[in-house]
Amino acid sequence: MANQVVISTASESGIDRAIVQITRDIYRFDSNDHSGLFMQADRGIVLIDPLNLASAEWLKSEIDSKFGEPVTHVLYSHGHNDHASGAAVFDQATIISHKNTFGVIQPDASFKDVMAPTRTYSGDSYFLTTGGKTIEMHFVGGNHAADMSYIFFPEESIVFYVDIISLGALPFGELGWYSAADSQNTYGKALAIDADIAISSHGPMGTQDDVRALQSYMAELRAGVSAGIDAGQSLEDIQATLMLEDYADWDYYEQRRPQNITGMHRALIAEGSDS
Secondary structure (H helix, E strand, O other): OOOOEEEEEEEEOOEEEEEEEOOOOEEEEEEOOEEEEEEEEOOEEEEEOOEOHHHHHHHHHHHHHHOOOOEEEEEOOOOOHHHHEOHHHOOOOEEEEEOOHHHHHOOOHHHOOEOOOOEEEOOOEEEEEEOOEEEEEEEOOOOOOOOOEEEEEOOOOEEEEEOOOOOOEOOOOOOOOOOHHHHHHHHHHHHOOOOOEEEEOOOOOEOHHHHHHHHHHHHHHHHHHHHHHHOOOOHHHHHHHOOOHHHOOOEOHHHHHHHHHHHHHHHHHHHHHHO
16 A cells, blocks of 8 residues: 655645645545545646535645646546536636536536536546546446546556445445446446555545455345345344444444445345336
């Protein structure tokens, strides 16, 4: 795992922000429990997810003072407003996302701070080469957002999984994104990327072994809930007996275990009603 070096911190109005250097050219920036990345290239900065307007303004000030280089590109992992807001601060940058982002940001007025992409890609992948560096965007779609992309930095062997893969933590809430096909797609595409460092937008950094562990968790969750349904147990009975002890040391275990069971139970009942 790379040594992390704190470059800058700030705290104001209940928001804690930080910039942390991960490798020579890759930096993670945090705004409370949300994170984005940026890469220093020969011709400027490539930013992944500006997060929100206030964070983008702070980040621009820090980049101007500490790097003295412009942000030339902003890449959206997906168009949700808690990750993609604030790109207007970088008004000279090319904004790149999957073509489905237009459908994600247009229907909802709450996305008013999300700038539309100025360049889009379709198909499975997009490769941006700038300033001697290459960044790969790999379309995932399905789970969580119809325009979701994994972001891969091949030279640094870093992959950014954003929302749909948590590392060392149980997944969020009641798995509103879950379907068996999308789950298989999520982990299959993730593990096809040959990266040493894995980063989520929420929580600690990890490795591909953490992704494999999460894949195993989801399989055990599905099998356990399915067995409970087949045995005639109620949702409450399954929550009381399916403990998933192998994951008890993961973040949010106490809070999210029953929530995850609720979501999986709903998904399996829906699958059964469709068959």
